Amino acid sequence: MKLGEAILDSHSVCEDGAGNLNRAAGACSVPTEPLTKPPRSLQAPQSRPSRQHTMKLWVVLCLALLWVQLQNGACQTPKRRKDVEENRIGPGGKRGKIKRPKDGVGKGQFLLTQVLDKGRFLRLSQTTTLTPGKNMELRCKGNSIGWSYPTYLDTFNDSRLSIKQSDKYSQLVLTSPSAADTGPYSCWVIVCDGIECERDHDRTYVSYIYFTDKDNLFVPSAIHFEIVYLRPDRPAVVPCPVTDPHAKVSLHREVPPEEITANGTQLTYDPTKGFVLQNPSPEHQGVFYCKAVTKGTPQISTKYQLLYVEVPSGAPFVSLAVSPESVRGGDNVNATCSVLGEPEEDVSFTWTYPGQSRRPVHIQTSWRLVNRGMGHTTRLSQSVMTVEDMETIDFGNYVCNAKNQYGETTVTIGIISK
Structure with missing residues (x-):
């Protein structure tokens, strides 16, 4: 028997037919047969319960109800969700608030x-x-x-x-x-x-x-013939993006005329970029174009010259030469600084030379593509310094510094009087 049940059973309280309170075991039971009320003269004198006794009964009832509520957890106050979210226990028992992104915008x-x-x-x-x-x-x-x-x-x-x-x-x-x-x-x-x-x-x-423009399925370009360099160490892109993502696009070689089928692995198509060659090789060289079709007449893109690159990426490989090799006072001298690199890679040159603060010199920079055979193409960049009417102050060390996006290289050559 539970504590609450024991308290209630030991203090059962009910009213009798006369409205009096009875406090005895089984006092609240209902009789099965009607009872005959005895004559008033035979009834025993009844005494009303005292005020103190009634207060005790109410205290017992309140304690019993309180015990039941505690058992059911009714007195537990749930914590507000906002408090749970905002307050966190950090290392060392410190309580802090979650930092929310500014402007009310978070990741995602x-x-x-x-x-x-x-x-x-x-x-x-x-x-x-x-x-x-x-x-x-x-x-x-x-x-x-x-x-x-x-x-x-x-x-x-x-x-x-x-x-x-x-x-x-x-x-x-x-x-x-x-x-x-x-x-x-x-x-x-x-x-x-x-x-x-x-x-x-x-x-x-x-x-x-x-x-989306039905008259311009390919994104217009100011370049009508574009060079695409193929390297063995990285994918190459034939840049023919479209203005309609639902257009059907194919890649074609001009000579010999043939369609290059995209297989989803070595050759894929992205409407935002163009055709992607995952592993370029010398066999992919030539002139190519893209063809797009929606509902109307097929449209042709810009033509692309695909060239295979021989030189890998890295700091410039520099060579420095002087002509003529034998120099005397009064001669004109050319110092040529050359770099062989990737076809689209820009190279900048700087010079340090004797008499730099005393006399002017002429410097000319240029570049050109060179076919190295077997379909390999490189870029030759050169800076030529011309010193006219050599004087005593012009003899000494000539220093060329070549720089590209990967690094820089410095070479030196000496010019002495013969």
């Missing part, structure tokens, strides 16, 4: 939206298809926002593009967009610590926007 949430007619907004997905000619307005939430967009708009310093920053969002407006404006549009939050600012990669959003 949408930052980039398009403004539609009548103040309606559309959250952009990873790819978006729009109609050319209709002004485009994009917004990115935050009080310090950075933008990126197709380089085509920067190359020509296009006045159709404008960006404005307000207290709550940044606005990008492109008026009269065309098929040439197809490409990735991205925005991100800029986080600053004093004077140092950086891009918040967790709060970045990008959407590739197609401005």
Whole structure:
């Protein structure tokens, strides 16, 4: 028997027919047969319970009810969800609050939206298809926002593009967009610590926007014949992106005429980039073009010259020579600094020479593509320094420094009087 039941059974209380309280075991039981009320004269005198006795009964009842509630957990007060979320116990028993991202935008949430007619907004997905000619307005939430967009708009310093920053969002407006404006549009939050600012990669959003034009299935390019360099250590891209993601695109060789089938492994197609060659080889050289088809007449892209590159990436390989080899006072001398490297790799030259602060010299820089045989193509970059009417101050060491995106190389050659 439980404690609560024992307390209630030992203090059973009920009223009798006269409205009096009885306190005896079984006093509240219901008789099975009707009882005959004895004459008043035979009834024993009844005494009302005292006030103190009644108070004790109420105390016992309250204690019993309290015990039952404690057993059921009714007295436990649930903690507010907000308190549970905001307060966390950290290392060392310290309590702290969760830091929420500024501007109410966290990782995985949408930052980039398009403004539609009548103040309606559309959250952009990873790819978006729009109609050319209709002004485009994009917004990115935050009080310090950075933008990126197709380089085509920067190359020509296009006045159709404008960006404005307000207290709550940044606005990008492109008026009269065309098929040439197809490409990735991205925005991100800029986080600053004093004077140092950086891009918040967790709060970045990008959407590739197609401005679909049935008359321009390929994204227009100012280059009508483009060179694509093939390297054995990296994939190569034949850049023929389209303005309609549903267009069917194929790759074709010009001579001999044939279609190169995309197999999904060695050759794949990405509508935002073009055809990707995973493992280029000399056999992939030649003139190629892309063909796109939707519902109308097939369209042809720009032509691409694919060249295989022999020289691997790295710091410049420099050679330095002087002519004539035998020099005397009054002679004219050419010092030639040469670099053999990748076809599209720019090289910059700097010179250090005797008499540098006393007399002028003539320096000419140039480059050209060289066919090394077996289909291998490299770029020859040269800087030629000409010193006319050599004097005593001109004899000594001539130093050439060549630099590319991977590093720099310095070579020295001495010129002495014969």
